[in-house]
Amino acid sequence: MRADARENRSLIVAAGQRLIAAHGADVSLSAVAEEAGVGIATLYRNFRTREDLISAVLFDLQERMLRIVDEYAPLLESDPEEAWTNFARALAGLRPGALVAAFATTFVNGEQVSEGIAAERVRALAASEQFLDAAKTAGVVRADVTVQQFHVGIATITRPLPDVAAPDLTQGDEWLIDVYLRGLRP
Amino acid sequence: MRADARENRSLIVAAGQRLIAAHGADVSLSAVAEEAGVGIATLYRNFRTREDLISAVLFDLQERMLRIVDEYAPLLESDPEEAWTNFARALAGLRPGALVAAFATTFVNGEQVSEGIAAERVRALAASEQFLDAAKTAGVVRADVTVQQFHVGIATITRPLPDVAAPDLTQGDEWLIDVYLRGLRP
Amino acid sequence: MRADARENRSLIVAAGQRLIAAHGADVSLSAVAEEAGVGIATLYRNFRTREDLISAVLFDLQERMLRIVDEYAPLLESDPEEAWTNFARALAGLRPGALVAAFATTFVNGEQVSEGIAAERVRALAASEQFLDAAKTAGVVRADVTVQQFHVGIATITRPLPDVAAPDLTQGDEWLIDVYLRGLRP
Amino acid sequence: MRADARENRSLIVAAGQRLIAAHGADVSLSAVAEEAGVGIATLYRNFRTREDLISAVLFDLQERMLRIVDEYAPLLESDPEEAWTNFARALAGLRPGALVAAFATTFVNGEQVSEGIAAERVRALAASEQFLDAAKTAGVVRADVTVQQFHVGIATITRPLPDVAAPDLTQGDEWLIDVYLRGLRP
């Protein structure tokens, strides 16, 4: 039953990712459980608190960031500009905005973030830095941009507006991302 | 008594604006009433539904946008670039992000938006357009940018992260606004 | 509407008294609300926490104790033994056991008890003392019994066993009370 | 494997005894399992229902009562008063109160108690009776006291107050027991 439990845990994290991305940090946990296809108590067994769940989802996001890093790193040598652009777009494609906001909401009081999360965060930022540096060297990003700024910017512009009524609000975010990347140029 | 009622209505709208801007779209209405210094029933007498309140707040925001238009319009002739930049920054200074999100959240099901709101919206967009056009003519904004895109962009980058702890997330938004404006250039 | 609110508050306290006496400190608050004939939220409006309710119930109990004191005090002069016995039986008749236990359960961590409660408690104990002293003088209670001991004893022997199945457990408590009073004699 | 099972069963009963005595009738069964050092499912395998467990714990208590009877019976001839007092105090020392309350709580609806329990109960009462009779003969207990009354009294005064804070409530129960025994005298 170890296998089943693992499976369920993953399902819950995935469901959490989807719903948090769609509806923000204060999704009803029962909704997450239902989306995951498990009972509410199973969710609570796996994540004793709401914070635990958010952390797990964030952890997962950071791992996917690292996988993107690995995917585009080989391109850095041959075509740094292309590598940078693809990397940034892929990052934005993860739509980290909702999640980062959720995370910020949850850990309001400056409480210590779990070791694992913090370490992973450092790794993700460090890994991103090689792309940023290459982009600066290639002259497609201003020298004074920091990794933190870059990431916060990505998060900000990928934060989803909840299912919108006004149709002209739901433009593709690609437009905004490209504006953002262009704005980062020297 | 008419005067009192007017007064109360204004107080409530102002309180709503403050709280939504500060804490996001899902403020408790009792909190708004308390912030306004009136009873909850008074709030409901003035705004039968939550939607009504949000709409009123949005309407008020749009009026303030128009006032900004009026303020910087005179500069358009003499120094279009300066006019454009100041206008855009002032717009961003209204931090419309939170409110737009609240609005979007509230009118999820494609419900018809009130006539008044819609009309005001059209006026605000039209008024903005003269700045955008001037900016395009002056060569500081790409030709293919629409007013809608511009406004949605402003809203997106001024949406506040809910009560944040992580210090590196709370950088000044000015940075992002400048990146945005730069990104809009040809 | 002030009157209605008062009324409701009383109803809730009375219901709490009955249910706590019958089922112990961990009655479901919804059950109390239902017994009182009000909605659950009304209960919460009147008593923000479970502790608040328990305190109110206890406070009420102590007031009834004081009324018993007033009732039998006149007899102290003429017939101290009779006064003492009647007083003790009346006290036991309030069945304070369940409530005292509930109170103890609730304020487990040595948390400060509300001023009002504490003061009332002191008054109730002090008022009882005149009976105890008279009884000692009349030679029907041993000299070394303290008011606290006496009250804890009363509470202990009037703690109800929850609705019992075994019929021989539900003897009248009068027997036990009389044994208790006899045991207190020199 | 039979031995293991036996062992587990005993561990669970012992754990139940401890926890019920300490925290009252409504211990969580998982807590009992943990205290016993077994999985929750093992507890349920051994005791299909909560009632079964309570019954087993009660049965065990009754056996210990019988052992106390055996221990002090020899003294009955030589010194009946001493035998009675020691017996009664030892009985109280088992703190049957919590368990009896638990038992009463559990079998609320007049459900039939298991044969074994009932039979054991009869034996325990009968065995006690010789002490009671001797005490009556020796003139240290009133003639009209029944075994049932005596036992219920013991249970009542040994019922623990749930985790108490108020220091003046946690006096030694010895005081109350002595009062009780004195009250039983003619």
Next chain:
DNA sequence: GATGAATGAGCCTTCATTCAT
């Protein structure tokens, strides 16, 4: 047999909304 995971039911608590004064 033993174990830990899964589940739903139930109570706690808050909030939007309505009602009576």
Next chain:
DNA sequence: GATGAATGAAGGCTCATTCAT
């Protein structure tokens, strides 16, 4: 008109009980 009280519905969380390994 203004006010605060009343209400039910909804989500949070725990626990007894069952199930799959």
